[in-house]
Amino acid sequence: MKSTLKLSLKANEKIYINGAVIRPDRKVTIELMNDVQFLLENHVLQPEDASTPLRQLYFILQVMLMNPQGAPDARDMFRKSLPLLLASFKDEQILASLKQVDRMVGEGDVYGALKAIRALYPIEEAALRGGRDRELHEREPIAVGA
Structure with a gap:
């Protein structure tokens, strides 16, 4: 027996379900009674x-969820991008999570993969900031004794 999921939406809050955009005109609670791919409006990342x-x-x-017609191309792009990311990160938690993301996408759980990536944002920010901080400290001074 599959479990159901209840979501409460505010008036005019969008939800993307299997590629369809739904926007209720009033506050509603909807119950998803089968497995669907969905994305809440506040989790949608803008291109910029x-x-x-x-x-x-x-x-x-995200493109895979919001645009099912573009999903094959997005999946190909994911398959090309993931090895590059795995090679570029040193943080063990990020690497382990990216391998988990790969598994989830392979199993069709794109929503779970998105959730796992969102959880990595603070770690990524610290890693990127740490790399810049180290880079700044390792540079030779431009002028000495000026």
């Missing part, structure tokens, strides 16, 4: 906000 490697990966997967 896909400014880090993990946010770019998130955006690719």
Whole structure:
């Protein structure tokens, strides 16, 4: 027996379900009674906000949910991007989570993969900031004794 999921939406709050955009005109609670791929409006990443490697990966997967016709192309892009990300990150938690994301996408759980990527944002920010901090400290001074 499959479990159901209840979602409460505010008036005019969008939800993307299997590629359809739904926007209720009043506050509603909906019950999803079977397995569907959905994305809440507040989890939708705008293209201009896909400014880090993990946010770019998130955006690719988001396309799979929001545009089922574009899903094959997005899946191909995901398959090309993931190995590059795995090679570029050193953080063990990010690497382990990216492998889990790969497994989830392979099993069709794109929503779970998106949730896992969102959880990595703070770690990615710290890693990116840490890399810049180290880079700044390792540079030779431009002028000494000026």
